[in-house]
Amino acid sequence: MDEQLRTKFILNIVFLLAVALLIYWxxxxxxxxxxxxLNLAAIFAILGVSLNLVLGFTGMFSLGHAGFMCVGAYTTAILTMSPGSKxxxxxxxxIHPVLANIQWPLLPAILLGGITAAVFGFVIGFPALRLRDDYLAIATLGFSEIIRIIVTNTITITNGALGLKNIPSIKSLWIYWLAAILTILVIKRxxxxxxxxxxxxxxxxEIAAEAMGINIFKHKLLSFTIGAFFAGLAGALMAHLITSVDPTMFRFLFTFQILLIVVLGGMGSISGSVVAALIVTIGMEVLRIVEQPMDLFGVVEIPGLPGMRMVIFSILLLLVILFYRQGLMGTREFNWDWLLNKLDRLKDRMRGEAA
Amino acid sequence: MIKLRRGKYVLLMVLLLTVSLIAIGCGGSEKDEPAETGQAEVIKIGVYEPLTGTNAAGGQMTVEGIELANQLYPEVLGQKVELVIVDNKSEKQEAANAVERLIGQENVNLIIGSYGSSLSMSGGPIAMDNGIPVIGCSPTNPAVTLDNDYYFRVCFIDPFQGTVMSNYAVNTLGAKTAAIVQDVQQDYSVGLASYFEKAFVASNGEGSIVEKVNYNTGDKDFSAQLTAIKAANPDVIFAPGNFLECGILVAKARELGITVPILGGDTWEAEEFLNQVKDYQDIYFSTHFTAEEPVTPVSTVFLDEYAKAYPDKPANAFGALGFDTYILALDAIERAGSAEPEAIKNALAATEGFEGATGIITLDANGDATKTAVIKKVDGGQFVYESKVDPQ
Known part of the structure; x- marks a missing residue:
């Protein structure tokens, strides 16, 4: 047992080093x-993992992720923009005189983005988490729209529907992937x-859990607030990636994109969400070739059809729902236990065949 | 049990295969590129527009106009112009990806786009960082070109419309006093109203705005606001806003016996608005383009060609703006004498008196167009061309 723990520890270090090397490269x-x-994929990985915590691990059907992102994005945007461009x-x-001359460094601003979103999550979760299933979905959807409407109307703070631009840009792979890895580690813990x-x-x-003495409401609120924190963090990173924000970007449709990642990756699998985030983000760009005019061996010429890549993703989603309902990973995780087990079994089988 | 397992592996393998196939396909196309650019001298113009998603209708109309212009004028400086059209899905992060792709993968010399100010704002900084000029067709939010020397546009901005309508009210309708009704939830409405007010006060002096009332998007009852306006008895009413609320508002005003002219912005050019107000007179609004009255010789070219290319569709403002963007781009390349992005940018910044399908375009220091606005009115249950207002 001790031996195995040590192997796993070493393997973890090696894995992280390999990832660091990959990022460096x-x-x-x-x-x-x-x-x-890749940076966008990292953001979607954070979003996927955090929604998975709420939806896949706690079983709460929340559709409020875009609203929390909105809070995080606006917080960091207002805090980091230079007074000149404000x-x-x-x-x-x-702009409201209190905010006019504030300029924070990036890191605390991004963190505060997450914290503000968590506060919103707590406040919204308090009444909404008394509901379950579909009712909760509708309530959180409503709350996330309310956040958007508030942002549109507090013009002296958020500049209303005009949106903000000239947000300091972050281009480094390190920041986004470090944030993603930290998110994964924290949620894993x-x-x-x-x-x-x-x-x-x-x-x-739920009833059995309550009978076992688990404080349902407290734990639900905890999970919801943690999810909101990471959604806010991802929103803040998104603001620095795109360098402009406006309320229309956080419509509830955005939440469905995250939902697609969670369902595709498997509800209840963190590694699944990360893999799905990578597949969806990279696939979306790679599949642009199907929208370009194509020339099949000089015989048939297919004109470019916009929206084809979305069709491919829809088909993929359909296939997953029909034949592979648990998603890419189900509730399993890709971790060392799994890999070591596989290796052991392989060894056994080889031995069996030899004998 | 084992069978099920195997099925899962097969599915996984199939998935992996598809992904790798796609990857191979992508790798292949990348390899082809240098050869392509090496053999033929082409000038690449990137287009990023929302072809899917919430803004798809506007994006498609714009692309139609751009493609039409490309068919008409396929060459500049003796080189072929190639359009690279990418969809931005009406999403900000996709718009940023699209612009980065056009610059990094496709090596375009110039970019056109995008319908929707929010999408343009996410593409703008990337183009600026890379020193590639962009011309917007119809983003009307003033912030798009603000603080970005590489972003230009051929449409007028929201505030400009307010000024145009004020000038029209003062000079043509002879108004001495005005009342304003604005939708406080729409930056479009508030923007137009505030610039109308500035221009109107500048012409007629302090106190010429006799009443200013507010409403919210989605309101259906405007009797309180209109009673206040009736009591103030202005010469004109300016009511920029969504076609839905404004349709109800204008009809209600006429019912209450308010007969003075009512003015609005380009959002009024919609079937829903017309249905509400078709029995009334003296309703004016500004817009980008009219199919009835060609404002320049180029308008005639555009209208004829559009009718030929799309016989079953009426020509629209977005198509015309897309058309103008493309020919302005070619004009700038010609004036620059090269397809080098920096030279194109300088040529674009110096654009003056350019004749487009939507009017005479001059780009100001911000890169915004000051140009002819078209005024239409409601007459006999139809939108009728009234006049055009040239910029001073």
Whole structure:
């Protein structure tokens, strides 16, 4: 047992080093476009994993992720924009004097983005989490729209529907992937703690969990707030990736994109969400070739059809739902236990065949 | 049990195979590129527009206009112009990806796009970082070109419409006083109203805006606001906003016996608005383009060609703006004498008196167009061309 723990520890270190090396290589060898796609994938991985915590591990059907992203994105945008560009951009109505001269460094601003979103998550979760299933979905959807409407109307703070631009840009692969890896590690730790077991118990059977003495409301609120924190973090990173934000970007349709990642990757699998985030983001760009006019061996010429890649994703989703309902990974995780088990079994089989 | 397992592996393998196939396909196309650019001298113009998603209708109309212009004028400086059209899915992160792709993978010299100010704002900084000029067809939010020397546009911005309508009210309708009704939830409405007010006060002096009332998107009852306006008895009413609310508002005003002219912005050019107000007179609004009255010789070219290419569709403002963007791009390349992005940008910044299908376009220091606006009115249950207002 001790031996196995040590092997796993070493393997973890080796794995993280390999990832770091990969990021280092990518930072120096990939072009801006490829780096941008990978950064976006990292953001979607954070979103996928955090929604999975709420939906896949705690069993709460929440559709409020876009709203929390909106909070995170606006918080970091207002805190990090230079006073000079604030003066230019708030031309319809001047910015609230308290905010006009604030300029924070990036890291605390991004963190505060997550924290503000968590506060919103807590406040919204308090009334909404008394509901279950579809009712909860509708309530959270409504709340996330309310957040968007508030942002549209507080013009002296958010510049209303005009949106904000000139947000400091972050281009490094390191920041986005470090954030993604930290998110995964933190959520993994939470899931392996007593909280995590409580979450899963609630997901599997709420009444049984309550009978076992689990405080349902407290744990649900906990999971919801943590999910909101990471959604806010992802929103903040998104603001720095795109360098402009406006309320229309956080419509509820955005939440469905995250939902697609969670379902595709498997509800209840963190590694599944990460893999699905990579597949969806990279696939979306790679599949652009099917929208370009194609020339099949000089025989048939297919004109470019916009939207074809979405069709491919829809078919993929259909196939997953029909034949592979648990998603790519189901509730399994890709981890060392799984791999070591596989190796052991392979060894056994080889031995069996030899004998 | 084992059978099920195997099935899963097969599915996984199939998935992996598809992914790798796609990857191979992608790799292949990348390899072809240098050969292509090496053998033929082409100038690449990237187009990023929303062809799917919520803004798809507008994006498609714009692309039709751009493609039409490309068919008409396929060459500049003796080189072929190739359009690279990418969809931005009406999403900000996709718009950023699209622009980065056009610059990094496709090596375009110039970019056109996008319908929707929010999408343009996410593409703008990337183009600026890379020094590639962009011309927008119809993003009307002033912030798009603000603080970005590489972003230009051929449409007028929201505030400009407010000024145009004020000038029209003062000079043509002879108004001395005005009332404003605005939708506080729409930046479009508030923007137009505030610039109308500025221009109107500048012409008629302090106190010429006799009443200013607010409403919210989705309101259906405007009697309180209109009673206040009736009491103030203005010469004109300016009511920019969504066609839905404004349709109800204008009809209600006429019912209450308010007979003075009512003015609005380009959003009014919609079937739903017309249905509400078709029995009334003296309703004016500004717009980008009219199919009835060609404003320049180029408008005639556009209208004829559009009718030929799309016989079953009426020509629209977005198509015309797309058309103008493309010919302005070619004009700038010609004036620059090269397809080098920096030279194109400088040529674009110097654009003056350019004749487009939607009017005479001059780009100001921000890269915004000051140009002819078209005024239409409601007459006999139809939108009728009234006049055009040239910029001073």
């Amino acid at each position: 990518g930072q120096h060898n990939l072009n801006n476009f490829e780096i941008r796609i 003066a230019i951009i708030y031309f319809m109505e001047p 939470i899931l392996n703690s007593s909280w995590g077991y409580a979450f899963r118990a609630i997901r599997d059977n």
